[in-house]
Amino acid sequence: MEVIIQPDAQAASALAAQRIATVIRQKPSATLGLATGSSPLALYAELIRMHREEDLDFQHVTTFNLDEYLGLSPSHPSSYNAFMWENLFRHINVNPARVFVPSGKVDYCDLGKYCARYEEEIRKAGGIDLQVLGIGGNGHIGFNEPGSSLASRTRIKTLAPQTVEDNRRYFDAHHAVPLHVITMGIGTILEAGELCLLGFGEKKAQAAAAAVEGPLSAFVPASALQLHRKASVYLDEPAAAHLK
Ligand code: F6R
Numbered sequence: 001m002e003v004i005i006q007p008d009a010q011a012a013s014a015l016a017a018q019r020i021a022t023v024i025r026q027k028p029s030a031t032l033g034l035a036t037g038s039s040p041l042a043l044y045a046e047l048i049r050m051h052r053e054e055d056l057d058f059q060h061v062t063t064f065n066l067d068e069y070l071g072l073s074p075s076h077p078s079s080y081n082a083f084m085w086e087n088l089f090r091h092i093n094v095n096p097a098r099v100f101v102p103s104g105k106v107d108y109c110d111l112g113k114y115c116a117r118y119e120e121e122i123r124k125a126g127g128i129d130l131q132v133l134g135i136g137g138n139g140h141i142g143f144n145e146p147g148s149s150l151a152s153r154t155r156i157k158t159l160a161p162q163t164v165e166d167n168r169r170y171f172d173a174h175h176a177v178p179l180h181v182i183t184m185g186i187g188t189i190l191e192a193g194e195l196c197l198l199g200f201g202e203k204k205a206q207a208a209a210a211a212v213e214g215p216l217s218a219f220v221p222a223s224a225l226q227l228h229r230k231a232s233v234y235l236d237e238p239a240a241a242h243l244k
Contacts, residue, residue: 001225002232003212005240009200012234013042016132016196019232020047021056023130023194029060031122033131033189034088035142036065036080037167039198040132041087048091058094062125064118065101066133066142067183070156072104078171079104102154102182115154115182122188131192135199138162139207139220143183146219150227152185186224195231197222202238209242 006012020043024030034040050056065080074081081101089099100121106114122128133141138160144152145160157180159167164177171177189195199208211222212233225231235243 001212001228003240003243004232004234005237005243006234007237009042009198009236012198012200012236013040014046016043016198016232016234017046017050019196020130020132021050021054024056024058024061027129028057029062030129031062031064031125031127033128033184033192034063034065034084035132035134035198036067036083037134039134039200043132043198044088047088051092056092058092060098061094062098063089063094063100064122064125064128064184066189067181068102068104069178070104070106070180070182071178074101074103074105076104078175083170104178104182106182111156111182115156118154118182118184119188128192130194130196131189133189133195133197133222135197135204135207135211135222136163137166137203137207139210139222141186141189141197141222141224143181144186144189144221146221148186148218148221150190150216150218150221150224151187153188154182154184157181157183186221190224190228193230195225195228197225197231197233199233199239200236202241204235204239205242208233208235208239209244213244
């Protein structure tokens, strides 16, 4: 595992964006795994800048998002689908037919089949070349909360109370944060050719140290990156504060 520490999120995100641009330039039909939340915002802004100013071409790129809230339609303003269109997709030349975000509107009875199909789409696309990840304050990746199996696949998960609190900021006061999500599993994530984890701010310091330097444990899902042969962890100085 490579740990890259920069003074701030901006600088760390610029390096991560350069890595993604290299992957796309080497393989224009690359498949990217993407995350939502605050961590990848500066990364997405830099990819948009590279698209506008440096001809970074997303035309043949395929994307798969990690997760979505169950119960939210793709057009719901707090859905991860809406987040991705707002913060990345509508600013680049990605082909909408090659954009995959799990649907939050799957009938409960069809969930198992739906999740298996999502995995099948990833396989059909040739697998994920590079997966972007954020780290939760409790060490989660995707919405694989502490205790998730390290071999888990795309499935329904219940959010931990802390995650519900952390994500309340994306919902207006009258709308409850959904408690259930669809998320790629840790096993799914580990199959990507390359992992790129972003962790910024002192709130991530404990989780980042546990993931990078602690024992491999299902109680720190991000520690699964220790199993991967090509994982990079991009931290700002506050998030790196607990590293030895
Ligand atoms: C979101 C996701 C989550 C977030 C994590 C950190 O798609 O997979 O694991 O990356 O909760 O969220 P932020 O970046 O908002 O601190």
